[in-house]
Amino acid sequence: MVTKLLGPQALQRSRGIRADELERFYMSLLDKAMKKESVEIGMETMKLINNSICKMIMGRSCSEENGEAERIRGLVTESTALTKKIFMANMFHRPLKKLGISLFKKEIMGVSNRFNEVLERILEEHEEKLEEDQDMDMMGVLLAAYGDKNAECKITRNHIKSLFVDLVVAGTDTSRHATQWTMAEIINKPTILDRLREEIDYVVGRTRLVQETDLPSLPYLQAIVKEGLRLHPPGPLFARTAREGCRVGGFYVRENTPLVVNAYAMMRDPDSWEEPNEFKPERFLGSGKEDEREHGLKYIPFGCGRRGCPGVNLAYILVGTAIGVMVQCFDWKNKGDKVNMEEAHGAMVLTMAHPLKWIPVARTPNLQCRSELK
Numbered sequence: 001m002v003t004k005l006l007g008p009q010a011l012q013r014s015r016g017i018r019a020d021e022l023e024r025f026y027m028s029l030l031d032k033a034m035k036k037e038s039v040e041i042g043m044e045t046m047k048l049i050n051n052s053i054c055k056m057i058m059g060r061s062c063s064e065e066n067g068e069a070e071r072i073r074g075l076v077t078e079s080t081a082l083t084k085k086i087f088m089a090n091m092f093h094r095p096l097k098k099l100g101i102s103l104f105k106k107e108i109m110g111v112s113n114r115f116n117e118v119l120e121r122i123l124e125e126h127e128e129k130l131e132e133d134q135d136m137d138m139m140g141v142l143l144a145a146y147g148d149k150n151a152e153c154k155i156t157r158n159h160i161k162s163l164f165v166d167l168v169v170a171g172t173d174t175s176r177h178a179t180q181w182t183m184a185e186i187i188n189k190p191t192i193l194d195r196l197r198e199e200i201d202y203v204v205g206r207t208r209l210v211q212e213t214d215l216p217s218l219p220y221l222q223a224i225v226k227e228g229l230r231l232h233p234p235g236p237l238f239a240r241t242a243r244e245g246c247r248v249g250g251f252y253v254r255e256n257t258p259l260v261v262n263a264y265a266m267m268r269d270p271d272s273w274e275e276p277n278e279f280k281p282e283r284f285l286g287s288g289k290e291d292e293r294e295h296g297l298k299y300i301p302f303g304c305g306r307r308g309c310p311g312v313n314l315a316y317i318l319v320g321t322a323i324g325v326m327v328q329c330f331d332w333k334n335k336g337d338k339v340n341m342e343e344a345h346g347a348m349v350l351t352m353a354h355p356l357k358w359i360p361v362a363r364t365p366n367l368q369c370r371s372e373l374k
């Protein structure tokens with residue numbers, strides 16, 4: 001089911017949804033630019049990403065008016081914070097189990113119940129629409145399968161809700177922090193910003209908004225996104241359990257041992273990367289050594305293997321287009337300071353200690369939006 005939503009064909013079908021949301025993102029930044037208001041880049045990006053994913057799954061964004069969108073974004077943030085605690089608890093699973101402590105049950109149930117409340121309402125609304133609307137989104141397809149008594153594979157209401165939560169939680173915070181970190185790197189390095197802008201101006205111009213279909217023609221933008229993910233992987237650690245005894249790097253690992261993969265350290269390892277702490281997008285251009293590394297197990301912002309991220313293609317689109325729009329359409333002003341790149345302590349998703357808050361200045365006065373051309 002996840003592949004169905006996130007595979008290349010499905011992504012092609014849902015392109016229009018993301019184009020609309022990208023335009024909304026641009027309009028919101030433009031509004032702030034006109035009012036000379038500062039923008040919390042992570043927050044704006046979160047709205048873009050959250051709305052895009054919600055709309056892809058259930059055919060509509062969560063409504064801003066009745067606070068539904070805000071509630072979902074809050075629940076995503078709470079879930080991410082809980083992931084850290086659950087991760088730690090899993091690491092010390094046995095002692096905790098022995099003591100009979102279920103440390104986070106109350107918190108987990110709290111978030112789960114509130115998600116359930118919002119999602120149940122959305123499902124009911126969908127069921128009402130299902131009778132009149134034949135043009136089905138993913139939730140519609142799942143609801144039809146849920147109602148089909150002869151279906152080969154029985155789907156429950158909880159399955160549908162869990163899938164929604166899984167995708168929204170896994171996709172939102174990761175993509176928004178990746179975008180924020182990468183924008184911070186670009187703002188700090190004017191030569192990189194200028195080169196990227198030149199590429200976008202040359203390929204896309206200044207009269208239409210950059211689109212995801214432009215990404216294959218924007219190799220420098222792609223390299224920047226990859227380099228941002230190398231230096232600031234939103235998921236710096238991930239866990240595995242050895243199903244059977246095995247040897248790793250000369251150490252014997254016993255069956256059922258919990259293992260933590262430190263992707264952050266691996267992608268800054270000086271044995272694998274030249275000047276590992278420098279932001280150098282060029283390393284991902286062309287067919288050099290760094291490109292080969294990408295195919296090896298040294299570049300792993302999306303994990304790898306069977307448990308690797310199924311949203312990788314969507315993530316490159318969401319992060320690439322968000323950065324594309326912010327660079328194509330705006331200059332970014334602050335009181336002359338450089339961006340502080342300090343990392344927040346103890347966050348499960350790699351987070352900036354000082355969220356990026358800058359004032360956009362519009363630079364594409366003749367830009368026409370899709371909605372105006374229709």
Ligand code: HEM
Pocket residue numbers: 002006053166167168170171172174175178229233234235238239301302303304305306307308309310311312314315319
């Ligand atoms: C820059 C953005 C993203 C990054 C860096 C990222 C990274 C990751 C990582 C490291 C994992 C764990 C992989 C492992 O254990 O080997 C993961 C899992 C996952 N990701 Fe992403 N992800 C991103 C965006 C997305 C998006 C946009 C979606 C979908 C909407 C998504 C859906 C998932 C799901 C469903 C899993 C769980 C897979 C499983 O446990 O079987 N991710 N992601």
